[in-house]
Amino acid sequence: MNPYYRQSLWLILLMAGACLGTQAINAEVPLGSPVQDNNLQAQLPSSSQQLQLRNVQVNADGFALQINGIPQMRTSRVANPDRIILDLQATEVSPYIHNSVVSINRYGVRQVRVAQFQKSPAIARLVFDLDTTSPINWQSSFDQARGLLVLRPIDLAVAVNTTNSLPLKALPVANNSLPTTIDGLSFNGYGQLVIQASRAIAYRSSLDLANNTYSLTIPATRISSQLRRPVLGANSPIEQIRLTQAGDAVVVSVKMVSGWQISDAGRTNPQAIALQLTSVGQVTASIPPNTRSQVQPNYGNVTSGRQLVVIDPGHGGPDVGATRNGIYEKDIVLAMSKQLGRILQQMGYSVMYTRTEDIDLDLEPRVQMAENARASAFVSVHVNSLDASSSQVNGVETYHAPNASLGKNLAELVHQQIIASTGANDRGVRSARFYVVTKTSMPAILVETGFITNPSEASRLVDSNYQGRMAAAIAQGIDQFLKSYRR
Numbered sequence: 441m442n443p444y445y446r447q448s449l450w451l452i453l454l455m456a457g458a459c460l461g462t463q464a465i466n467a468e469v470p471l472g473s474p475v476q477d478n479n480l481q482a483q484l485p486s487s488s489q490q491l492q493l494r495n496v497q498v499n500a501d502g503f504a505l506q507i508n509g510i511p512q513m514r515t516s517r518v519a520n521p522d523r524i525i526l527d528l529q530a531t532e533v534s535p536y537i538h539n540s541v542v543s544i545n546r547y548g549v550r551q552v553r554v555a556q557f558q559k560s561p562a563i564a565r566l567v568f569d570l571d572t573t574s575p576i577n578w579q580s581s582f583d584q585a586r587g588l589l590v591l592r593p594i595d596l597a598v599a600v601n602t603t604n605s606l607p608l609k610a611l612p613v614a615n616n617s618l619p620t621t622i623d624g625l626s627f628n629g630y631g632q633l634v635i636q637a638s639r640a641i642a643y644r645s646s647l648d649l650a651n652n653t654y655s656l657t658i659p660a661t662r663i664s665s666q667l668r669r670p671v672l673g674a675n676s677p678i679e680q681i682r683l684t685q686a687g688d689a690v691v692v693s694v695k696m697v698s699g700w701q702i703s704d705a706g707r708t709n710p711q712a713i714a715l716q717l718t719s720v721g722q723v724t725a726s727i728p729p730n731t732r733s734q735v736q737p738n739y740g741n742v743t744s745g746r747q748l749v750v751i752d753p754g755h756g757g758p759d760v761g762a763t764r765n766g767i768y769e770k771d772i773v774l775a776m777s778k779q780l781g782r783i784l785q786q787m788g789y790s791v792m793y794t795r796t797e798d799i800d801l802d803l804e805p806r807v808q809m810a811e812n813a814r815a816s817a818f819v820s821v822h823v824n825s826l827d828a829s830s831s832q833v834n835g836v837e838t839y840h841a842p843n844a845s846l847g848k849n850l851a852e853l854v855h856q857q858i859i860a861s862t863g864a865n866d867r868g869v870r871s872a873r874f875y876v877v878t879k880t881s882m883p884a885i886l887v888e889t890g891f892i893t894n895p896s897e898a899s900r901l902v903d904s905n906y907q908g909r910m911a912a913a914i915a916q917g918i919d920q921f922l923k924s925y926r927r
Contacts, residue, residue, distance in 0.1 A: 835865030
């Protein structure tokens, strides 16, 4: 079959009364019983296989529907509000995009809503919410090699001028052969956390009230190797931001501190998702035991009577942490933590790791391990990052919980040893409300050992010799503290 099957598709954006009967234009028609107009039906050859709609994107040419075959399409026009309904016959909607909304604001279309309209026989429904009455003729083409059904305006000049979009020549042309990536997260000046992607994205959201965690599932995307993450300061209302690659989707989970909540701020850019942070006062919730991550503690030569140090390599599994040029925080901190544990054991301390392998582990089980073992100290090891515009920033930061005098003492001793041993830039000892340092009853610190976004520092962080120096310095600081403090 020729990979490019083309046929004129009279979808759409017609002036009132043009090619449609008066009844279809002037009457409100429920989505469950759409008006069909034979003049608008585009009959494409049906496929013998079960089709699946995996994603809907907008680019400089029009709309690209990621689908594994050529569906038969039926269209209808509904008025008040003005919209076009496109049904793809014998087509299932990927669960990741069912009930999703894709912001467009181009070609006279405000947004596209995607859903599984009918299961048997399967019908995928796309509803194009319109913002113009100008007539635009559309053409369909199918790229079999890439599995893309492309809907494009026949007259692009007219299509662009009917909206408030920039001229087409000023818009980047999407390369659909490359995966859509989640490129960064940042805070804007409106109290919002913004998730930025390389192309238009859809998403589904959910809220876990018990854990005050807002999660978004973004289908057909990958985590960029150049991912930019914001720095969460001591007074940040966000406790943790976690990105996970779940098959062909990226899951972004944002855990808020007590008294804050997060919600969808509405979309003006199809390549970005803005989340509004709002203070709601102190909130108390009964948090059920964590059942997702039942991980047995990893002990290293634990001997009764010795002081026990819990070492927590940050992130793990699909949660890669900070990343740059294919280097993952989870790998650096695991290697560094193992060296730290061996040195502490040689000093005569008992050691327990929250993880010794590349596994997915939530924050609560990490804390619970230390609590159950009645550890003398808790040390979480991390790597820092900023966005590309701040690649010159480098250095070490050491954190303790606010108003934790023993934690501050431990942080200061460890930090002094790191700066003296490695010569790294001193970015200071700070307090912050990180979960693992605020929820532990023993002295606890979190060490940001350097910035993976700084090329020079990144090259040191992946060097095993430098990792050994960092581990030895942390161990010296722990040793100084524990010799003066007995739990």
